[in-house]
Amino acid sequence: MVNKNIINEQITKAIIIKCPATGKARKRGQGAVKEGVSFNDNPRNHTDEYSLNYPDGTRLVFDMYDTIKSITIDGTTYDYSADTCYDELEYQKQELLNSGEISIGDDDLPYVFDNDFEFLKSYSDTFASVYGWGINEALRKGESLGDLFPGVAHDHFVELANRLPIDHKNLICLRIQNNINHPNDKINRRIVKDKAHTSTSIGADMASLVVNFGSDSENGKPWKIYTVIKKDSGVTGLFLGSALKEERGYDWESEVNFPPNRKSERLLIDETNHIIIQQPVI
Numbered sequence: 001m002v003n004k005n006i007i008n009e010q011i012t013k014a015i016i017i018k019c020p021a022t023g024k025a026r027k028r029g030q031g032a033v034k035e036g037v038s039f040n041d042n043p044r045n046h047t048d049e050y051s052l053n054y055p056d057g058t059r060l061v062f063d064m065y066d067t068i069k070s071i072t073i074d075g076t077t078y079d080y081s082a083d084t085c086y087d088e089l090e091y092q093k094q095e096l097l098n099s100g101e102i103s104i105g106d107d108d109l110p111y112v113f114d115n116d117f118e119f120l121k122s123y124s125d126t127f128a129s130v131y132g133w134g135i136n137e138a139l140r141k142g143e144s145l146g147d148l149f150p151g152v153a154h155d156h157f158v159e160l161a162n163r164l165p166i167d168h169k170n171l172i173c174l175r176i177q178n179n180i181n182h183p184n185d186k187i188n189r190r191i192v193k194d195k196a197h198t199s200t201s202i203g204a205d206m207a208s209l210v211v212n213f214g215s216d217s218e219n220g221k222p223w224k225i226y227t228v229i230k231k232d233s234g235v236t237g238l239f240l241g242s243a244l245k246e247e248r249g250y251d252w253e254s255e256v257n258f259p260p261n262r263k264s265e266r267l268l269i270d271e272t273n274h275i276i277i278q279q280p281v282i
Contacts, residue, residue: 021190022266029270031055039064052275058268060226060275067206071172071228073267073277078170078228085203085254089239092164096120096243104153111153116160121247123153124240127197128255136196139260157238161197161259166229166237173200173227173237173256176213180223180276187271191281193263200227203241203254223274227264235280 036050049069052060059072068080081088096117104111104119113119127135135154138145145151175198180187184194201209206224214222229235238257245251263281270276 022188022269025190025266025269026187026271028054028056028058029268029275030272032270032273038062038066040066052270052273054268054270058277062206065205065207068172068174068224068226071226071277073228076170076228076230078172078230080172080174081202081254082205083203085239086242086245088168089166089242091168092166092239093117093242095164096160102156104156117243119153119156120160120238120240120243123157124243125247127157127257128240128244128253132197132199139196140194142195158259161238161257162236164236164238165234166239166256167231167233167235170231171202171229173202173229174204174209175200175225175227176209177223177225178214185223185225187266187269187276190266191263192266192278193261195260197260198258198262199253200256200258201254202239202256204252208252221274223276225276225278228267228277228279230279233280234282 032052032054034050034052036047037045038050039046046064049061049063051062057072058074059070061069061071063069067082070080071078097115099116102113102116102119104113111119111122113122126132135145135151145154177185179185184192184196186192210222237259240255240257241251241253244253244255258280264278265281266276266278268275268277
């Protein structure tokens with residue numbers, strides 16, 4: 001009988017040789033050990049939280065309903081904000097409120113707002129809809145956004161996303177993805193970027209994200225892409241949650257929007273549990 005360690009060693013070598021760019025991240029994502037029991041695994045005998053522990057010391061802690069609570073990787077612990085995200089990101093709202101009056105558009109059809117927060121309320125309400133999908137598709141294809149209000153205002157939206165800091169603490173941003181065969185998500189790439197905007201959550205629960213974005217995944221198991229942001233690292237991104245909450249009267253997604261062409265580096269790729277941990281490249 002062939003020794004199990006020899007088999008694992010050969011598999012690891014094959015990964016590194018076949019895909020040297022992500023070989024380290026994929027090797028790092030092997031051998032996760034689960035401690036504790038989730039509600040979905042056993043509704044009667046679940047624990048309050050459970051964890052995935054990797055051989056190199058990386059540790060992911062989840063609540064009983066599979067929502068991430070914290071990630072420890074490379075000696076640093078990052079937290080998922082959950083319900084506290086609106087209070088935490090109040091500083092972004094205040095900066096937007098203090099921006100003064102702005103005019104978006106041309107002289108024939110200007111859109112005037114009291115401040116950038118009022119602009120963001122209007123723009124994010126449009127972006128967080130089918131229009132946002134259309135904007136991203138146009139950006140990926142290199143097409144014009146046209147003369148619609150989102151197109152006219154898009155440059156300013158991007159400017160805000162590039163300017164406002166999102167590094168107030170060691171933070172986790174979560175994105176659910178069914179298909180990682182798109183060029184911006186392929187697991188054979190160490191550095192990834194998207195020509196379009198990247199929408200992530202810092203507060204939504206896993207069940208809501210899966211229902212809205214992951215229900216069509218293969219075998220019902222979407223990929224969880226965790227972007228970790230280190231405090232005071234200089235990472236920028238635009239929190240849409242407060243603006244949408246005021247504009248619509250509710251917000252469930254707690255979105256942090258990253259601008260087009262933002263690069264990220266894969267730190268860990270777990271092909272068994274469909275988990276990717278990455279960090280922005282500044």
